[in-house]
Amino acid sequence: MKPLTVLVAVDHAVGITGPHRNVVSSLNALASLEGVAVRLLCGRIDEREYYARSGRVDIHLGFDPHMPGAFWANLRSLHKCSHGVDVIYCPTGLKSLLYLQSIRGGRKLVAGPNVTPLPIRRVDSPGWVELNLLCDLWLEASRARYEHVMRYTGNHRKLRLVHHGLDTELFTPARRKREIWSKYGIALDGLKVLCVVRRERPLKGVPQLVEAAEILGRSPRGRGVDFVIVGELLPATLERAARLSNVHCLGVRERDELADIYASADIAVVPSTWEGFGFTVLEAMASGLAVVASRTGGIVDLIEHGVSGVLIEIVGSSGSHRPDAGAIIATAITELMEDEARRELLGRNARRRAVEHFSEAALAKRLLAVLSEC
Secondary structure, eight states: OOOEEEEEEOSOBOOSSHHHHHHHHHHHHHHTOTTEEEEEEESOBOTTSHHHHSSOEEEEEOOOTTOGGGHHHHHHHHHHHTTTOSEEEEEEOHHHHHHHGGGOTTSEEEEEEEOOOOTTOOSSSOOHHHHHHSOSEEEESSHHHHHHHHHHHOOOSSEEEOOOOBOTTTSOGGGOOGGGGGGGTOOSSSOEEEEEEEEOOGGGOHHHHHHHHHHHHTSGGGTTOEEEEEEEOOHHHHHHHHTOTTEEEEEOOOHHHHHHHHHHOSEEEEOOSOOSSOHHHHHHHHTTOEEEEESOTTHHHHOOBTTTBEEEOOBOTTSSBOTTHHHHHHHHHHHHHTOHHHHHHHHHHHHHHHHHHHBHHHHHHHHHHHHHHO
8 A cells, every 4th residue: 555655844854942842753653654755945953863864754855945045945835745745744934834835735734733823813823714715723732722612713613732752762760860960069868840932931940949949949948959940041041040959950951951951850830820731741751750830721631730740820810920939839848848759659640641642643644644644
């Protein structure tokens, strides 16, 4: 039987940000499927990833939808790569989606979830044009986003819920190395509370986490607890953290080192007011950590409260952080600090849930079901 041939066209396939981490996971997932032939057209790849090493993805470079001067070269590349293709998949990038209209013909086009809306609107949602004219199916990665798009467009026929996946062999408790903390000048003993952000923005809640560290630092119950923050932080946050002996800012770390940091921590905190999905939550869960996270957005798809993590109410009626968010975070951390058995049980359940429901193997099944509809 002829395999289903899928063309994936994106600007690049390097998992720097959430949207492109989904690109990488989707390619890894598709490359693992029997009966599916994958063709990738993009600007650059990550040679460390399975899709690039497997020999199961037909990779074509030279596609740059962001470069106006590459317009005709992009079109030629698209038409060359489109021969024999059954389904086109555009996981991210409005410009890529617009380019792909030139090769649709009788082929089906699946788009989303991270395709930005047309600039004629200011809402964070695809609209009538995208859903009705530019694609045959649109994917969203969380129930919150799915319901938002359905309310905004009124179109449920073309919407599909496809949760993202993660490399659960990279993010795993097996990478735990307690000695890693000496590398950063952090004491080896005591609990480590981890927060990972790619780039700090107000919605990420880093100041609220630092406030929680301040609260615990003043309490005898919080002695010996180190707060570790990974990511690109604002100068004001760095200055505030520098005044606290229990807060350590590690900056941006590469994925392998980051996986070691996750696995070597004890508790993860994700204090965002919104996450469309929540990759940092899933990375912590896959690493076997007890996770404290805000009850918002896609996070509620990932964590079963009290079973595979702890959901806290820190979002106010305005959509920003509540004034007492820092205190709420501190209380949740304290409860886990003082109950080792519960902390470990949450971590085991989190790991199990990540592998069963949000691994790249699970994503492969979800993507195959959607692409086969076409």
